[in-house]
Amino acid sequence: MHTRFLLILLVISLGAGNMPAGAAEATLPTPVAHWKLDDEGPVAKDAAGSHQGDIRGAVSHAGRIGPGLLFVRSRQDHISIPYAPDLELSTFTVSAWVWLTEPPTFSGIIGTRAGGAQLFDVKVNTDKVHGDIGDGNKWIETGVNFYAGDVGTTSQGGDLKLKVWYLVTFVIDDARQECRLYLDGDRKKTIPFTGHPKLMEPGRTLQIGSTGAGEFMDGVIDDVQIWKEALTDDQVKQLMNP
Numbered sequence: 001m002h003t004r005f006l007l008i009l010l011v012i013s014l015g016a017g018n019m020p021a022g023a024a025e026a027t028l029p030t031p032v033a034h035w036k037l038d039d040e041g042p043v044a045k046d047a048a049g050s051h052q053g054d055i056r057g058a059v060s061h062a063g064r065i066g067p068g069l070l071f072v073r074s075r076q077d078h079i080s081i082p083y084a085p086d087l088e089l090s091t092f093t094v095s096a097w098v099w100l101t102e103p104p105t106f107s108g109i110i111g112t113r114a115g116g117a118q119l120f121d122v123k124v125n126t127d128k129v130h131g132d133i134g135d136g137n138k139w140i141e142t143g144v145n146f147y148a149g150d151v152g153t154t155s156q157g158g159d160l161k162l163k164v165w166y167l168v169t170f171v172i173d174d175a176r177q178e179c180r181l182y183l184d185g186d187r188k189k190t191i192p193f194t195g196h197p198k199l200m201e202p203g204r205t206l207q208i209g210s211t212g213a214g215e216f217m218d219g220v221i222d223d224v225q226i227w228k229e230a231l232t233d234d235q236v237k238q239l240m241n242p
Contacts, residue, residue: 026234031225032086035079035208038067044079044208048225051206053081058209061220064097064165065242068222071209073107077217078210080114086228087200093227094122094199095169095239096208100162102218106130109168110224111211117204120197121211122170128158131170133179133197140195144170146181146188154186167239172197173230180230185237199226 034048040060044053057077061070071077096109104124111121118134131144148159160166169182179191200206208224209217223242 026232026238028231028235028238029227029229032089032228033224033226035224036066037063037069037208037222037224039069044069044081049084049086051081051084051087053079053208055079063220063222064099064167065223068097068099068220069209070101070220071217073102073216073218076210078108079208081206081208083200083202083204083206087206087226088202089199089228090174090196091172091228091230092199093169093171093229093231093236094120094225095167095236096122096224097165097167097222098124098160098217099165099220099222100124100160100218101220103162104160104218106211106215107217107219108207108209108211108213108215109217109221110206110208111213111215112200112204112206114205114207114212115203117201117212119201119204120172120199121213121215122168123211123215124160124168126159129160129168129181129183131179131181133172133193135195136198136201140197141179141191141193144179144181144191146183150181150188152183152186152188154184156183156186157188158183169231169236169239171230171236172199175230180233182236185240187233187236
């Protein structure tokens with residue numbers, strides 16, 4: 001009986017030793033907010049919580065994962081989501097699928113800059129994907145960018161093509177004092193910073209399809225998620241297979 005027990009322990013131990021490195025870390029935590037953007041009415045429903053958004057102008061369109069929403073810059077289409085305490089984060093991950101319909105010029109994916117707030121945004125420009133982080137009183141870093149030449153382990157950098165789906169993911173890691181920028185699950189750039197950024201603060205709004213600073217999207221956005229954790233490289237890769 002004792003010998004059999006030892007054999008069982010040995011098998012379990014060997015099995016654990018053969019697990020791929022990082023397998024446990026690749027498990028995705030539950031997002032604090034998840035807008036699937038497959039809504040047919042005027043409300044963008046949060047599948048993970050209670051952060052419902054007001055859809056202003058954007059219309060249903062074929063998305064990356066089921067339906068998404070088409071945003072038109074000239075109409076100033078966007079979604080407005082009010083402040084919630086669980087979105088007042090210093091460490092967080094933001095991810096969204098984007099399909100550009102017009103050449104990008106500060107085309108906002110998501111942001112909390114409405115009313116002049118110096119908080120957070122992600123947008124697409126001609127030769128880069130660009131972000132800003134701030135603490136609400138001042139900007140901490142306004143060059144949270146990856147450019148055309150930042151191809152990581154693939155041939156695609158920050159010069160996004162029209163009518164191609166891309167997964168844009170920004171990880172803001174306050175503990176490590178760094179921003180990790182990804183495209184289609186591949187890390188393109190790591191940007192250090194000094195300070196304590198905020199995603200939101202009381203009295204502010206979060207916008208999808210705009211940065212909140214008059215920078216609107218021409219394109220389709222789908223499956224926007226926010227985590228209160230700084231996702232790892234392996235976890236971000238998991239987002240490519242929803």
